[in-house]
Amino acid sequence: MPDVAVVGFAQAPNVRSTPGTTNGVEMLVPIFAEVFERTGLSKEDIGFWCSGSSDYLAGRAFSFIAAVDAIGAFPPIHESHVEMDAAWALYEAWLKIRMGEVDTALVYGFGKSSAGQLRRVLALQMDPYVVAPLWPDSVSVAGIQARLGLESGLWSEKDLAEVAARSRADAAGNPAAQLSGTVEVAELLDAPYFADPLRAHDIAPITDGAAVLVLASAERAADLVDSPAVITGIEHRVDSPALGVRDLTKSPSTAAAGRALDLDGVEVAELHAPFTHQELILRDALGLGDQVRINPSGGVLTGNPMFSAGLARIGEAANRILDGSARKTLAHATSGPVLQQNLVATLEVLS
Amino acid sequence: MSCLAGKSRTCFTRNVSAPELPLSAPLNVGFDYTRSVGPVLGRFVNALRERRVEGVRGSDGRVHVPPLEYDPVTAEALSEFVPVASEGVIVSWSWIAEPVDGQPLSRPFAWALIRLDGADSSILHAVDAGSPASVHTGQRVRIRWADETVGHIRDIAYFVPVDGPDTEATEAPPPVAKREEGAPVSVVITPIHLRYEHSASPEESRYLRGLAEGKLIGQRCPSCEKVYIPPRGACPTDGIPTTDEVELPDTGIVTTFCIVNVPFLGQKIKPPYVAAYILLDGADIAFLHLVLGCDAADVRMGMRVRAAWKPRDEWWTSLENIGHFEPTGEPDAPYESFAHHL
Numbered sequence: 001m002p003d004v005a006v007v008g009f010a011q012a013p014n015v016r017s018t019p020g021t022t023n024g025v026e027m028l029v030p031i032f033a034e035v036f037e038r039t040g041l042s043k044e045d046i047g048f049w050c051s052g053s054s055d056y057l058a059g060r061a062f063s064f065i066a067a068v069d070a071i072g073a074f075p076p077i078h079e080s081h082v083e084m085d086a087a088w089a090l091y092e093a094w095l096k097i098r099m100g101e102v103d104t105a106l107v108y109g110f111g112k113s114s115a116g117q118l119r120r121v122l123a124l125q126m127d128p129y130v131v132a133p134l135w136p137d138s139v140s141v142a143g144i145q146a147r148l149g150l151e152s153g154l155w156s157e158k159d160l161a162e163v164a165a166r167s168r169a170d171a172a173g174n175p176a177a178q179l180s181g182t183v184e185v186a187e188l189l190d191a192p193y194f195a196d197p198l199r200a201h202d203i204a205p206i207t208d209g210a211a212v213l214v215l216a217s218a219e220r221a222a223d224l225v226d227s228p229a230v231i232t233g234i235e236h237r238v239d240s241p242a243l244g245v246r247d248l249t250k251s252p253s254t255a256a257a258g259r260a261l262d263l264d265g266v267e268v269a270e271l272h273a274p275f276t277h278q279e280l281i282l283r284d285a286l287g288l289g290d291q292v293r294i295n296p297s298g299g300v301l302t303g304n305p306m307f308s309a310g311l312a313r314i315g316e317a318a319n320r321i322l323d324g325s326a327r328k329t330l331a332h333a334t335s336g337p338v339l340q341q342n343l344v345a346t347l348e349v350l351s
Numbered sequence: 352m353s354c355l356a357g358k359s360r361t362c363f364t365r366n367v368s369a370p371e372l373p374l375s376a377p378l379n380v381g382f383d384y385t386r387s388v389g390p391v392l393g394r395f396v397n398a399l400r401e402r403r404v405e406g407v408r409g410s411d412g413r414v415h416v417p418p419l420e421y422d423p424v425t426a427e428a429l430s431e432f433v434p435v436a437s438e439g440v441i442v443s444w445s446w447i448a449e450p451v452d453g454q455p456l457s458r459p460f461a462w463a464l465i466r467l468d469g470a471d472s473s474i475l476h477a478v479d480a481g482s483p484a485s486v487h488t489g490q491r492v493r494i495r496w497a498d499e500t501v502g503h504i505r506d507i508a509y510f511v512p513v514d515g516p517d518t519e520a521t522e523a524p525p526p527v528a529k530r531e532e533g534a535p536v537s538v539v540i541t542p543i544h545l546r547y548e549h550s551a552s553p554e555e556s557r558y559l560r561g562l563a564e565g566k567l568i569g570q571r572c573p574s575c576e577k578v579y580i581p582p583r584g585a586c587p588t589d590g591i592p593t594t595d596e597v598e599l600p601d602t603g604i605v606t607t608f609c610i611v612n613v614p615f616l617g618q619k620i621k622p623p624y625v626a627a628y629i630l631l632d633g634a635d636i637a638f639l640h641l642v643l644g645c646d647a648a649d650v651r652m653g654m655r656v657r658a659a660w661k662p663r664d665e666w667w668t669s670l671e672n673i674g675h676f677e678p679t680g681e682p683d684a685p686y687e688s689f690a691h692h693l
Contacts, residue, residue, distance in 0.1 A: 020373070056545070116545055117546070120545075128541065130504045141462065147445060151443070194448075243475055
């Protein structure tokens with residue numbers, strides 16, 4: 001089976017709100033042009049297209065169909081969609097190349113979180129019989145998870161603020177980031193609670209955005225870019241949707257996905273953690289030590305475009321290989337409430 | 352999350368945006384999710400209706416409340432029901448200072464995971480505790496039942512501290528599930544209402560503002576030169592924004608059509624009537640509109656039609672300004688001239 005490599009990645013600026021449509025076309029057209037320019041490919045060269053988005057962000061049925069205009073989908077194309085973060089669309093595209101059905105694929109994700117009330121809309125991800133009818137907002141549920149760790153001594157409010165401060169400092173080097181800059185941990189801890197025990201800095205900002213990533217078989221990739229980022233492992237797992245059954249201070253699905261891969265020698269990890277404490281849960285689940293550089297992009301605490309943020313983690317991890325700054329990186333994506341579903345991938349220099 | 356197909360009911364209101372920005376307007380989506388409960392959740396909601404709580408025993412012996420249909424570890428179907436108490440202990444909590452629509456309380460409250468006495472897993476629900484200072488992990492709480500129970504998770508209105516008084520409910524219970532009088536609840540209804548600010552694209556906004564002035568504005572793809580009306584965010588052939596503006600006449604042809612014979616909820620015209628694809632002269636894409644002003648049986652492919660505009664004082668940023676299209680009486684367009692648009 002052919003190896004699969006990332007050959008191009010681009011993302012729209014992460015912003016609090018855009019005046020554009022919920023179908024993302026305005027955000028997608030420029031970044032498609034960017035990856036085509038970088039790889040020398042054109043739309044006629046793409047064998048398979050796959051996207052991730054959600055009708056619930058748009059408030060419209062089949063909203064992802066309109067986004068297909070940004071592709072230029074005539075004559076007809078080979079296309080699919082997942083109602084999840086586009087990292088799972090990447091998994092589908094990876095399979096298509098592994099099976100030898102195509103040798104290039106373009107994956108994109110988009111979301112206009114600002115169109116509705118995000119933390120309320122996300123309540124609809126939960127069990128529709130006994131949880132969603134209560135409208136538990138996503139921030140409150142994450143707060144319950146954070147308190148479990150705080151009160152059992154797994155982490156402190158200061159630990160969480162340190163994650164936020166480091167993320168914002170790192171985001172200074174990321175032109176797409178929504179939040180960046182130097183902040184003092186003590187200053188963050190002086191801020192009032194937004195959803196006790198969470199403060200604003202513990203919560204990823206509401207973000208409109210989009211991302212696109214181009215995959216190619218390793219053979220094809222070598223002709224397209226100098227140092228393709230080969231996906232040497234990719235796994236995803238899911239935990240029970242029943243929140244009260246899980247130990248919310250752990251992420252067994254992330255750990256299981258990580259165990260299926262060879263994580264030795266990982267230099268950089270891009271973790272999809274929409275809340276500060278979730279970064280600590282993920283580091284623990286993956287056994288990432290202090291030698292691993294976490295989220296040099298700033299991570300989703302500095303910009304969290306729903307349904308493309310996980311794909312962007314894979315893109316950022318690939319960029320470290322593409323730009324020659326690392327030889328082995330890890331990417332993690334999550335979808336659903338409080339780290340329910342998790343995908344882990346390793347990327348390496350083409351040998 | 353699954354897609355919203357077939358479940359949305361939308362309500363657009365008139366727009367008041369500044370002219371240079373794309374048009375936007377509130378979009379309110381609402382629907383009632385009607386779900387059958389099956390044997391496990393059915394037993395749970397029917398017990399709630401009688402102000403009792405039942406859990407289910409998992410294959411490892413743990414009792415799960417709310418009950419799970421399948422064991423989270425072994426995926427085995429579960430069926431051993433276990434009554435549990437309506438009192439329990441807070442396992443973890445967070446505070447919501449500004450509740451959002453639809454939540455159990457509209458005053459500040461705690462969200463909590465609560466382990467009921469006799470259960471091993473916990474239920475997510477609201478606790479009416481007044482302030483974050485009066486809630487803590489390990490606190491004992493009890494169910495504050497809804498004044499009327501219907502067989503729904505919201506029969507548990509919320510929880511209160513075990514020694515505290517019952518407080519006033521702030522959210523109405525959901526609609527009563529459909530059932531025969533006295534019969535067990537087999538269906539639960541959950542109303543879903545979402546509010547959005549919907550935005551048109553810059554190209555659509557130009558088109559809609561043109562309609563308010565009685566103009567039909569299309570846009571041409573700079574690459575393939577096709578003219579789209581309404582204009583699209585990107586040309587579906589080339590994937591680039593349509594840029595050059597083209598004002599089109601209000602005459603065109605019927606490319607294809609159907610005769611609507613079926614009455615349906617919300618229908619504005621008495622059947623039979625014709626819904627047709629209208630291709631305006633100079634356009635490369637047809638749009639859907641009505642053809643009236645002749646017998647439905649006389650409508651045909653290639654028929655020349657003209658817009659019947661409503662009175663000018665009724666115009667706004669909508670294609671509704673054209674009430675319908677009607678035949679001009681000119682000779683039909685030859686099939687070959689529009690075959691490539693079908």
